[in-house]
Structures are given as C-alpha cells and as structure tokens.
Amino acid sequence: MIDLILYYGTEIIFIRIDGGNITFHNSNFGVRGSTIEGLNLSYPGVLKEFPDLEDNPDWRHIAIKRFKDKINKMDNEDKIAEYLVKDLKMHGYVPKFKQKHGFRRELIK
Numbered sequence: 001m002i003d004l005i006l007y008y009g010t011e012i013i014f015i016r017i018d019g020g021n022i023t024f025h026n027s028n029f030g031v032r033g034s035t036i037e038g039l040n041l042s043y044p045g046v047l048k049e050f051p052d053l054e055d056n057p058d059w060r061h062i063a064i065k066r067f068k069d070k071i072n073k074m075d076n077e078d079k080i081a082e083y084l085v086k087d088l089k090m091h092g093y094v095p096k097f098k099q100k101h102g103f104r105r106e107l108i109k
Contacts, residue, residue, distance in 0.1 A: 001101040002077045004084065004108075007094040015084060017077045022084075036064055045091055 004015040014025040016033070023033035046053060046063045053059040074080050077100075085095045085108060095108040 002081045003097075003099045003101075004081055004095065005097040006085075006088060007096060008092060013093065017080050017084075019077070020072060020080075022071065022080070036067055048090070049087075 002017045004017070006013045006015070011026050014033075016023045016025070021035075023035060024039060025033040041060055041063060043059065046059055050059075050063055050066065053062055056062060070083070071080055074083065081098060085098075089095060097105045098108050099105040
C-alpha cells in the first residue's frame, strides 16, 4: 500500500494505492474517499490526455476506462504512484509526500 499527498491550491489531496485499487480523498469527500468514477473530470484536462475524445459525447466514460486499463497494465504500486504523480503534476498538482506501508514518509522531489 502506498499513500501520496499532493497539494492543489489550498486543497490537500490524499491518494491511496492498494494493489490495483486507487482511492482519492480531500476535504470535499470528508473521511470517505472516492474512486476514479466519483471524481469530477475536467473536459479540457481529458482532452490534453486524449485529444481524440473531443467530439465524443461519452468522453468521460471512455477516459475512465482508458485510465483503468493503463493502471491494470502496470506491474506494481510504485509504477502506479510514479504515473499518478507525473500525470497530476501536468495538471497543476504539487506532489509533497509518498509513504509505503510500514515505512517512513518521504518527500517527493
């Protein structure tokens, strides 16, 4: 299990990677987290990643499916964490900490 902490403006985003399961937490979700299906995806952000979805009315569902497929192809939690940090950095998130279960928290550079 790996936990990531990122900042987005004044919000603190907490991401838990447990095998292939990823949950996202912030002040809007409270104690209960959300999977990728529960997140508000921005249309411009999705188009940055998948320009072919521009005129597709089902863009949200296709983007979520592509995200899940990409995660399922990854070998381990470290690769998933690396991908999430790299991808979210491009959308304005600032990564701060990463913590593997049973280890001390480390600063993400």
